[in-house]
Amino acid sequence: MHEIVVADLHGNLKLYELLLRVADSWRIASIFIAGDLAPRGGFRTIEGDETGDLVALQAEFFRRELFPLLESFFLTHQHTHVYAIFGNDDCRANEEMVRRFDEATPNFHLLNDRCVMLQDSRDMHTFFPDEVPLLSVVGYPYVPPGAGLLLDWVKHENRMAIQPLGEDPCADLLERGVWTTDRRPQSTIHEDLADLPGVVEAEAEYVPERAIHLFHSPPYDTPLDWVPPRGQHEFLRLPDHVGSVEVRRFIERTQPHLVLCGHCHESVVLGSYQATLGNTPCVNPGSQEHIDVLSLVQFDVYQPSRMRQLFINAD
Numbered sequence: 001m002h003e004i005v006v007a008d009l010h011g012n013l014k015l016y017e018l019l020l021r022v023a024d025s026w027r028i029a030s031i032f033i034a035g036d037l038a039p040r041g042g043f044r045t046i047e048g049d050e051t052g053d054l055v056a057l058q059a060e061f062f063r064r065e066l067f068p069l070l071e072s073f074f075l076t077h078q079h080t081h082v083y084a085i086f087g088n089d090d091c092r093a094n095e096e097m098v099r100r101f102d103e104a105t106p107n108f109h110l111l112n113d114r115c116v117m118l119q120d121s122r123d124m125h126t127f128f129p130d131e132v133p134l135l136s137v138v139g140y141p142y143v144p145p146g147a148g149l150l151l152d153w154v155k156h157e158n159r160m161a162i163q164p165l166g167e168d169p170c171a172d173l174l175e176r177g178v179w180t181t182d183r184r185p186q187s188t189i190h191e192d193l194a195d196l197p198g199v200v201e202a203e204a205e206y207v208p209e210r211a212i213h214l215f216h217s218p219p220y221d222t223p224l225d226w227v228p229p230r231g232q233h234e235f236l237r238l239p240d241h242v243g244s245v246e247v248r249r250f251i252e253r254t255q256p257h258l259v260l261c262g263h264c265h266e267s268v269v270l271g272s273y274q275a276t277l278g279n280t281p282c283v284n285p286g287s288q289e290h291i292d293v294l295s296l297v298q299f300d301v302y303q304p305s306r307m308r309q310l311f312i313n314a315d
Helices: 013-025 054-075 092-104 119-127 189-194 245-254
Strands: 003-006 030-034 081-085 108-110 114-117 136-140 211-215 258-260 274-277 280-283 293-299 307-313
Touching (some): 013 293, 030 211, 054 092, 081 211, 108 114, 114 119
Parallel strands (some): 030 081, 136 211, 211 258
Antiparallel strands (some): 003 293, 114 136, 274 280, 293 307
16 A cells, blocks of 8 residues: 545644655655645735735745755655645645646646646556556545635535525625635536536546545545534534535546545544545545644555555654
């Protein structure tokens, strides 16, 4: 099993360093990071009229910490590739910076709305064409409303634009939050996933059953999107599941090779790190970055039912 997935490290440098030590020790070929790469903090819009300076904080993390760490790692690990997407806590204003790092670094792949070949499958297929399929990796970072005030990677599920339970049903959450760029969503999650080949920047052939899908949002009402009980709102119990209905519908309809996601930190404890929808294995490694514990799942990308969950203390 030469692949691992993590999510929601939120700029914890201890855990990034531990992740790369694990990759070195286990001879990992592919590292997947399912969103929320950078630190959390205050907010700042491009006009600078909000408190805090999250854009600058995250830019500093990428430039001074994560990029040098990865560059040093890749010097001696030319056959290990990192595939990552942003999450709802990552500022879109810094996406161009990370894309430039991607372009300058052959082993790092930022997959926001993008599809690339899984390099390990290309290498293995060369020697074992009948045994090893050519696989691609496609990334989709968007989540439904309700996960916080930063809205760079938030879209409504569909045109009904139903608000999360507990929110004012007459208020549009997408008008009340914080944006770090001028880009606003022109489509819904449903519309995107209905035509994913037309939405993503395809650098490899996209066939769902031969694609690893990197989502930030887990599929709705599964062990992967379980959150702690949140009480009641006007006599209605708030839901314990906060994943995406449209992501789940997409998985059930297209049956991808494998789905890797994040977003819901506690689901690995309250639910499980794995679920199966139809024939598709789905994984959320969870996150315990607040206590410096690396939560990861190791798996075999060619036989994705072979996997195991590990928690590794960084101290």
